[in-house]
Amino acid sequence: MRKKYEGSTRSEITKALVYCRVSTVKQTVVGTGLQTQEQRCRAYCRDKGYEVEAVFPDDASGGGDFMARPGMVALLSFLDANPHTNYVVVFDDLKRFARDTIFHFNLRQALAMRKATVECLNFRFDDTPEGEFVETVFAAQGQLERKQNARQTLQKMKARTAAGYYCRNKVWGYRYKKIPGNGKMLVPDGARATVIREAIEGFASGRFETPAEVARFLKAQPCMPSGITRQRATDVLRRSLYAGYITLPSWGFHMHPAKHKPLISLATWQKVQDKLDGKKKRPARSDINELFPLRNFVACECCGRAMTGGQSKGRNRKYAYYVCQTKGCDYRNKSIRTEVVESAFSSLIRTIRPAPELINAAKDMFARIWDNRAAMAEHRQAEMNAALADLEAEKSKMIKRLVATNNASVIAAYEEEIEKMDRKKSVLTARQSARLEPQNPFDESFKMAMNFLSNAWILWEKGDFMQKRFLLRLVVPEPIRFCREKGFLNPDLALPFKTLQALNIQNENMVRTAGLEPACSKSDRF
Numbered sequence: 001m002r003k004k005y006e007g008s009t010r011s012e013i014t015k016a017l018v019y020c021r022v023s024t025v026k027q028t029v030v031g032t033g034l035q036t037q038e039q040r041c042r043a044y045c046r047d048k049g050y051e052v053e054a055v056f057p058d059d060a061s062g063g064g065d066f067m068a069r070p071g072m073v074a075l076l077s078f079l080d081a082n083p084h085t086n087y088v089v090v091f092d093d094l095k096r097f098a099r100d101t102i103f104h105f106n107l108r109q110a111l112a113m114r115k116a117t118v119e120c121l122n123f124r125f126d127d128t129p130e131g132e133f134v135e136t137v138f139a140a141q142g143q144l145e146r147k148q149n150a151r152q153t154l155q156k157m158k159a160r161t162a163a164g165y166y167c168r169n170k171v172w173g174y175r176y177k178k179i180p181g182n183g184k185m186l187v188p189d190g191a192r193a194t195v196i197r198e199a200i201e202g203f204a205s206g207r208f209e210t211p212a213e214v215a216r217f218l219k220a221q222p223c224m225p226s227g228i229t230r231q232r233a234t235d236v237l238r239r240s241l242y243a244g245y246i247t248l249p250s251w252g253f254h255m256h257p258a259k260h261k262p263l264i265s266l267a268t269w270q271k272v273q274d275k276l277d278g279k280k281k282r283p284a285r286s287d288i289n290e291l292f293p294l295r296n297f298v299a300c301e302c303c304g305r306a307m308t309g310g311q312s313k314g315r316n317r318k319y320a321y322y323v324c325q326t327k328g329c330d331y332r333n334k335s336i337r338t339e340v341v342e343s344a345f346s347s348l349i350r351t352i353r354p355a356p357e358l359i360n361a362a363k364d365m366f367a368r369i370w371d372n373r374a375a376m377a378e379h380r381q382a383e384m385n386a387a388l389a390d391l392e393a394e395k396s397k398m399i400k401r402l403v404a405t406n407n408a409s410v411i412a413a414y415e416e417e418i419e420k421m422d423r424k425k426s427v428l429t430a431r432q433s434a435r436l437e438p439q440n441p442f443d444e445s446f447k448m449a450m451n452f453l454s455n456a457w458i459l460w461e462k463g464d465f466m467q468k469r470f471l472l473r474l475v476v477p478e479p480i481r482f483c484r485e486k487g488f489l490n491p492d493l494a495l496p497f498k499t500l501q502a503l504n505i506q507n508e509n510m511v512r513t514a515g516l517e518p519a520c521s522k523s524d525r526f
Contacts, residue, residue: 016050021058079114104139164259186260243269299479300324
């Protein structure tokens with residue numbers, strides 16, 4: 001396992017390299033471990049008459065692997081770059097060298113191959129059999145302490161997680177803060193928390209159709225870090241932590257209630273999971289361009305297939321256009337300027353503003369629907385109470401069966417069923433504790449909805465790219481044909497907008513100027 005370490009004679013060694021190490025970056029910032037180690041090593045070199053040529057600090061543990069430490073890699077590279085100079089490598093403590101038996105002797109051999117001698121302030125290296133035995137014992141002791149510390153840390157982290165405190169790596173939207181009586185726990189991280197909440201709720205509501213759109217939204221926010229990919233956006237959507245639950249399968253935690261404040265409701269999170277696990281949609285274009293907000297929403301007047309967008313280079317600038325690329329179509333490769341198509345759509349969406357009389361009529365109708373929905377919510381609350389009671393009874397039976405059996409496969413099946421019941425209970429409990437009354441009164445909610453329907457054109461003309469795409473998904477369920485001479489042909493709008501458009505067309509015939517009630521003569525009045 002070990003070879004005799006060959007090096008130069010002591011009289012030839014005049015230059016020294018100092019190696020210092022702490023286990024974490026925090027120890028570098030908060031403590032003075034590196035400075036203290038360097039000071040002790042320099043004093044040792046002065047006493048020995050060595051000239052310190054370079055110092056190599058490390059703030060990484062490496063788990064015992066010295067090649068995972070940048071400072072040690074730099075030291076070995078330095079020795080490789082100076083093969084004709086014999087150095088002595090000085091370090092403060094044997095545990096700073098390598099806290100793993102195998103890596104310890106591998107590092108000793110790596111230094112010996114480079115004709116470097118190692119010296120430690122509190123340990124004397126001796127290449128005799130007895131010296132190697134003592135060195136092995138000390139190296140093994142360091143490895144034992146490292147693994148014991150790792151085990152103790154893991155046990156404490158699992159215990160804290162069981163108490164409802166997430167204690168792993170930081171997550172977007174949260175930061176750690178010391179709270180009296182709770183220690184360090186997650187708290188919403190200002191603007192990032194708002195952005196994450198908007199992204200998840202936007203995906204749940206349909207504002208964002210795919211994780212790729214969520215990724216583009218997150219990238220556009222100044223407060224978010226760089227390097228956001230589709231996979232990272234999916235990870236955000238999958239995290240139950242944002243709903244107030246900890247899921248760490250490797251530690252045995254599944255939808256474990258957490259102490260921190262959730263950013264979204266459990267119902268919203270569950271809706272996101274159902275959407276992610278549902279029917280797979282065609283991946284969003286990776287080269288989507290903000291110059292073409294109507295791409296996939298405007299169709300060719302001849303073949304009815306969705307047109308794509310492109311750019312042509314003119315003398316002074318590029319020109320954007322929509323074009324049909326369907327084989328066999330009479331209008332294939334015949335482009336239409338984006339200004340023409342988007343201006344026509346702006347005119348179309350301006351025609352679906354409801355008249356004031358229609359708003360008054362709709363208000364009475366929706367008020368009755370609102371009251372019916374409130375009654376239904378009360379009924380659903382009673383159903384959830386009954387479902388929770390049934391679930392608790394079923395879980396108690398399952399636990400009794402689990403205790404009574406010794407079969408490993410049966411135990412695993414029962415545990416899986418109990419875990420599913422706990423998840424279902426968490427969802428039902430969250431829905432049960434939700435407010436039955438809407439967050440806003442009817443008049444305010446109705447006013448907001450009518451304001452949006454009446455002024456959707458403002459969102460199209462003044463909104464950003466993502467807002468325009470969101471509006472298009474609300475208004476246009478299928479691509480609508482565009483005619484070069486007549487504009488959009490028989491647009492198939494979404495139901496609320498289609499109804500408003502139809503009512504507006506018939507408005508003059510349906511509603512007289514006197515109001516909704518028929519006008520009466522003076523003789524009819526009391």
